[in-house]
Amino acid sequence: MTIQKTRVRPAAPPVKRRRTPTTNVADVGRPGFIWAAPATLFFGAFAIVPLIMVVVLSFMSWDGIGDPEFTGFDNWRRVFDDPVMIKSIWLSLLLTALGVLLQTPLSIMLGVWAAGNQKNRAVLSAVYFVPLLLSATAVSVVWRALLDPNFGVPAEATWLFGDGNLFGEQATAIGVLAFVSTWQFTPFHTLIYQGAARAIPQVLYQAAEIDGAGRYRQFFHVTLPQLRNAIMTSMILMVVGGLTTFETVLILTQGGPGTDTTISAYYMYEEAFKSFDYGAGATVALVLVLAATAISLIMVRLSGYDKMRSTTEGL
Amino acid sequence: MKTRRGTPRIVAGGVALGLTLALTACGDDGGSGSGENEFTVLVYGDATNKVEKKLVEEFNKTSEVKARLDTIPGAEYQQKLQTIISTPQAPDVFFHWGGGSIKPFVDADLLLPLDDFIKKEPGLKDNFLPSVFDASVVDGKAYGVPMRGTQPVMLFHNEKVLDEAGVQPPETWDDLLDAVEKLKDSGVTPIALGGGDQWPTQMWFQYLYDRIAGPELFQKALSGDTEAWESEDSRKALGMIRELVDTGAFGKTYDSVKFTNNGSPQLVASGKAGFELMGSWYYSTQQSLDEKFAAEDLGYSAFPTVEGGKGDPENLVGNTNNYYSVMKKAEHPEAIAEFLKLMYSDTFVKDQLGIGNLPTTTNTPDFLDEAASPEYSKFQYGLVEKAPHFQLSWDQAYPQSAATDLHKAIQQFFNGGLDEDGFISAMQALPTS
Numbered sequence: 071m072t073i074q075k076t077r078v079r080p081a082a083p084p085v086k087r088r089r090t091p092t093t094n095v096a097d098v099g100r101p102g103f104i105w106a107a108p109a110t111l112f113f114g115a116f117a118i119v120p121l122i123m124v125v126v127l128s129f130m131s132w133d134g135i136g137d138p139e140f141t142g143f144d145n146w147r148r149v150f151d152d153p154v155m156i157k158s159i160w161l162s163l164l165l166t167a168l169g170v171l172l173q174t175p176l177s178i179m180l181g182v183w184a185a186g187n188q189k190n191r192a193v194l195s196a197v198y199f200v201p202l203l204l205s206a207t208a209v210s211v212v213w214r215a216l217l218d219p220n221f222g223v224p225a226e227a228t229w230l231f232g233d234g235n236l237f238g239e240q241a242t243a244i245g246v247l248a249f250v251s252t253w254q255f256t257p258f259h260t261l262i263y264q265g266a267a268r269a270i271p272q273v274l275y276q277a278a279e280i281d282g283a284g285r286y287r288q289f290f291h292v293t294l295p296q297l298r299n300a301i302m303t304s305m306i307l308m309v310v311g312g313l314t315t316f317e318t319v320l321i322l323t324q325g326g327p328g329t330d331t332t333i334s335a336y337y338m339y340e341e342a343f344k345s346f347d348y349g350a351g352a353t354v355a356l357v358l359v360l361a362a363t364a365i366s367l368i369m370v371r372l373s374g375y376d377k378m379r380s381t382t383e384g385l
Numbered sequence: 386m387k388t389r390r391g392t393p394r395i396v397a398g399g400v401a402l403g404l405t406l407a408l409t410a411c412g413d414d415g416g417s418g419s420g421e422n423e424f425t426v427l428v429y430g431d432a433t434n435k436v437e438k439k440l441v442e443e444f445n446k447t448s449e450v451k452a453r454l455d456t457i458p459g460a461e462y463q464q465k466l467q468t469i470i471s472t473p474q475a476p477d478v479f480f481h482w483g484g485g486s487i488k489p490f491v492d493a494d495l496l497l498p499l500d501d502f503i504k505k506e507p508g509l510k511d512n513f514l515p516s517v518f519d520a521s522v523v524d525g526k527a528y529g530v531p532m533r534g535t536q537p538v539m540l541f542h543n544e545k546v547l548d549e550a551g552v553q554p555p556e557t558w559d560d561l562l563d564a565v566e567k568l569k570d571s572g573v574t575p576i577a578l579g580g581g582d583q584w585p586t587q588m589w590f591q592y593l594y595d596r597i598a599g600p601e602l603f604q605k606a607l608s609g610d611t612e613a614w615e616s617e618d619s620r621k622a623l624g625m626i627r628e629l630v631d632t633g634a635f636g637k638t639y640d641s642v643k644f645t646n647n648g649s650p651q652l653v654a655s656g657k658a659g660f661e662l663m664g665s666w667y668y669s670t671q672q673s674l675d676e677k678f679a680a681e682d683l684g685y686s687a688f689p690t691v692e693g694g695k696g697d698p699e700n701l702v703g704n705t706n707n708y709y710s711v712m713k714k715a716e717h718p719e720a721i722a723e724f725l726k727l728m729y730s731d732t733f734v735k736d737q738l739g740i741g742n743l744p745t746t747t748n749t750p751d752f753l754d755e756a757a758s759p760e761y762s763k764f765q766y767g768l769v770e771k772a773p774h775f776q777l778s779w780d781q782a783y784p785q786s787a788a789t790d791l792h793k794a795i796q797q798f799f800n801g802g803l804d805e806d807g808f809i810s811a812m813q814a815l816p817t818s
Contacts, residue, residue: 133489134467134468134471135470136493219642220648220657233637235638235641238638238640327640328793328797329793345786
């Protein structure tokens with residue numbers, strides 16, 4: 071009987087090892103798909119689905135009222151035969167290039183300056199930042215009024231502007247567009263460069279100083295190379311932004327004089343919403359999407375940006 | 386540690402999800418064009434809106450079903466309308482120019498024929514001048530009720546500027562060329578033009594073609610016989626436009642000036658320009674900008690005659706009127722019919738006259754003395770009454786899909802971007818149906 075009493079307790083069932091979160095480095099900060107779901111849904115509903123619809127529409131003829139009709143490659147053939155379309159692509163590229171050429175040096179200089187700790191720097195930086203807070207539409211309306219050939223500044227300052235008709239000639243109209251975009255978007259890129267310049271380790275400057283480098287050599291041999299990644303980021307943003315510029319053209323020039331500032335994005339709007347040829351508009355939009363994607367990819371490849379080499383390697 | 390790191394992420398995820406849901410909800414919700422007991426009225430936004438606002442207020446005082454007035458700034462009206470017309474956001478009642486401008490909507494079976502309304506209330510037809518009412522009849526069915534004034538295009542001027550240059554309002558084309566020279570000498574732009582809008586430029590073409598060739602040329606071209614554009618008369622009109630532009634009558638900046646943002650009216654009001662060719666709404670535009678100028682120094686005359694022209698010198702061009710059309714999907718047709726009856730009420734006529742518009746109701750002559758400028762209204766009424774032909778604006782007569790190319794051809798010929806042959810082939814390429 072006692073045996074029974076002394077019976078060995080059956081071995082307790084093995085405690086299930088509770089899965090504890092591993093502290094494996096690879097697991098940290100790697101949430102599951104569920105975390106990406108809202109953004110994916112959002113992107114799908116507001117970017118992918120419309121894009122697919124635009125592709126379908128580019129093979130149709132539709133005036134917005136009746137039922138769309140399939141017309142095969144008609145729109146595509148027409149768009150590539152259209153001299154205005156071809157011109158609009160060149161104009162888009164020209165305006166984008168002008169934007170990059172004007173804004174990059176300006177914003178690098180401003181950004182590097184704003185990264186320092188001079189007197190009044192914070193106040194002035196805040197002032198420079200203001201244009202970015204205004205909507206592109208508001209900015210364009212204001213500049214349109216300021217540059218009005220009859221009631222604006224050019225009408226008064228004829229010694230500077232000649233007949234004052236800045237919107238009347240292709241060269242000056244493009245100049246105005248490039249200038250207004252520069253005025254508005256330089257602060258944004260300044261911000262990128264300011265952050266990047268702040269992140270440059272001070273030891274590099276100390277070393278350069280010991281080697282006898284002056285301020286200019288420090289700028290060209292330390293600051294600029296260290297800003298490499300920031301320059302690429304900012305330039306890609308400029309290119310994509312430049313190719314899709316629209317409001318400035320709509321409000322400042324309406325693509326005029328004639329079709330001299332009709333860039334692709336504005337031409338798309340004209341075809342779709344003024345001529346009510348949504349098929350042709352969709353085709354122009356797709357050409358623009360393809361061109362912008364191709365250019366961005368080429369830039370990323372050429373610059374090695376996709377490999378993302380750190381600028382602080384070896385420090 | 387774990388929870389602290391997780392919380393912000395959960396919050397962020399929740400916010401993102403919430404935003405997505407909120408946005409989708411907006412998509413469903415903001416949709417319907419009008420509320421329960423309401424119908425929407427969509428109107429071209431300009432100085433005449435104060436009359437429309439007053440009418441809607443008056444209507445809402447007594448009616449159980451309320452009207453809601455939406456306005457779209459002029460320059461964007463047509464494209465906004467066409468974009469929403471076949472969507473649930475479409476208005477129940479909307480403004481248009483009659484004729485070609487609603488043909489596509491009729492073809493798409495979107496509009497309600499008003500014949501039933503008229504059967505119940507014959508006044509909806511009988512109280513309007515027949516020629517004006519008929520301009521909105523499509524395929525034998527009435528689709529529109531006139532809701533503003535008739536808008537013949539006239540030559541307006543700043544009397545002070547003309548006096549200083551020693552110029553009289555021109556009666557003939559040669560008078561006009563003469564006036565241009567004198568105005569140039571006195572240092573002002575002879576003729577203001579809102580070329581940036583393109584349709585004001587078109588008015589010069591409309592009048593010259595009508596004066597030289599008569600209305601038949603354009604009717605022929607519109608009916609598909611595009612050889613009309615190559616005719617001798619067509620070339621003569623183009624030559625005269627070329628001559629006028631080349632003498633500097635419009636200055637150099639006209640394509641950068643707009644009427645729709647009050648640019649060109651300001652040029653005239655401020656004495657920087659002498660003349661402007663514009664529709665009769667010009668009076669209310671000037672009145673809303675500068676009441677004193679409109680009352681004292683704003684002069685007007687009919688478009689000058691052209692010697693040897695085939696067109697009757699009393700012909701007019703412009704918009705016969707604007708119209709309200711009703712959508713088939715409208716939920717409150719009875720209330721809308723009541724609303725449309727206001728378009729020939731005494732207050733409506735008086736208010737339109739008060740801002741310089743000339744309604745086309747049969748009772749209009751009774752109130753001419755109560756107009757803001759009785760002289761102006763009587764002059765206008767006389768023009769319309771006498772005119773053997775009233776040519777609808779080209780861009781309204783052509784189907785909407787032709788408008789952009791038409792405007793471009795006109796603008797480019799005017800500023801020298803296209804030569805005569807280029808303009809002719811551009812016009813021949815326009816779709817006519």
